[in-house]
Amino acid sequence: MTQAPNPNQETNILGKFTSVLGLLGAALFFAGWIYRWSYFYFFQLEVNTLDLPAQSFLMVPLQIFLGDGWAICKSAIAFFVAAIAIQATLWLIKIISDTVVSASQLLLSRIISTTQHKRSWTAKQLKSLAEFSFGQLRSVEFLRSLVNEIVIVSWVLIVIFWLARWQGIADARRDASQNSTLPVVALITPEEKFAVGRKLDDTFADPSLKGYRIIGDRGLFDDLRGREDNDIITDPKQPRVWRLLLERGGWIYLFRALPPNAKLDEIPSVLAIQESEKGHIIIRSAEASKSSSP
Secondary structure, rough: OOOOHHHHHHHHHHHHHHHHHHHHHHHHHHHHHHHHHHHHHOOOHHHOOOOOOHHHHOOOHHHHHHOOOHHHHHHHHHHHHHHHHHHHHHHHHHHHHHHHHHHHHHHHHHHHHOOOOOOOHHHHHHHHHHHHHHHHHHHHHHHHHHHHHHHHHHHHHHHHHHHHHHHHHHHHHHHHHOOOOEEEEEEEEOOOOOOOOOOOOOOOOOOOOOOOOOOOHHHHHHHHHOOOOOOOOOOOOOEEEEEEEEEEEEEEEEEOOOOOOOOOOOOOEEEEOOOOOOOOEEEEOOOOOOOOOO
């Protein structure tokens, strides 16, 4: 006759499985948040202000760890190195703790043997304290186990942090360049409450700035004015292409892609536009139109 499974054993297995799922979910959320934080920070946006859905952070780690062959290899190498670092750290902790425990036991044993036959109050108190401390050394194994778990979790979080950060910056730099995966955009909106943009009926005329005021860097506005449309014809080596970064919370985030010869520390300026009450039109495209006017 087969023996029925122990209910307590099944409960224990289920509890461990639930704990593993909880830790895995927390690690994935951490990786997703670091990735999004690094990605949008490259565009000078704070991820907490974008009101992104929490579940989206759980899907991003697929891009971090399994995005392509290089991501898989990089993740495997990183976790392999982390495993070696964990083993080395635990080995050092064991050596240090064993040395400290041995030295403490030797010192306490000498104190106990020295005060064993002395009848003074100080000797008795010292002997009692040494015996108590000697007994407390037995709890070192519990503390060592706790320290080992902290070491393992710390190394894993360090690896996840740097993998997510590197991938977030790399993807942001790619999307800011000419090889971007973000769509090319054409935003058409009423001219009221909109100080920039080209007129559809006269692309060479600047819209009036009467009634508008500015605080901050005027140069940022001057650099934008007159360059609001795509231009891939005038200078093919430095094409001007506008892309859609994000639509969220009633705001539309656009940016002008970096030229092919952009420096490594160069980042694009992001234009945040509040959605108009009168409506607007957004045209998305994978590639810029060849008929873009200068």
